[in-house]
Amino acid sequence: MKKLVVLALALTLISFVSVQAQTADHSAHQEAVAQKTTKASQQEKVEVKTADLPEGIQKTIKSDDFKGWTVKKAFLVTEPDKAQYYELQVANGKENALVKLDKDGRNVG
The missing domain is CATH 1.20.5 (Single alpha-helices involved in coiled-coils or other helix-helix interfaces)
Structure with missing residues (x-):
């Protein structure tokens, strides 16, 4: 027991x-x-019209790399350290993606 x-x-x-x-x-x-x-x-995230995106990003989204993809929404994101990049919500048919580009159109993430 x-x-x-x-x-x-x-x-x-x-x-x-x-x-x-x-x-x-x-x-x-x-x-x-x-x-x-x-x-x-x-982070500060401000919506930007596609037509108001910097020239470098405009060239990138018109390039062959983005052929078939359309920008649905674009945001200017400012990090706490004041670094900035553009966040693009893109779509190609039923596919969706999130792309982060600097002002010159280079991928940052």
């Missing part, structure tokens, strides 16, 4: 430790998501 009580107590303690470990892991995940959200919210 004593062994049964000790075994039950041991299983209870193991269960408690397991639950605590899962809670700590979940908390760490929530903190990581909160940090990413904060970083993303520090």
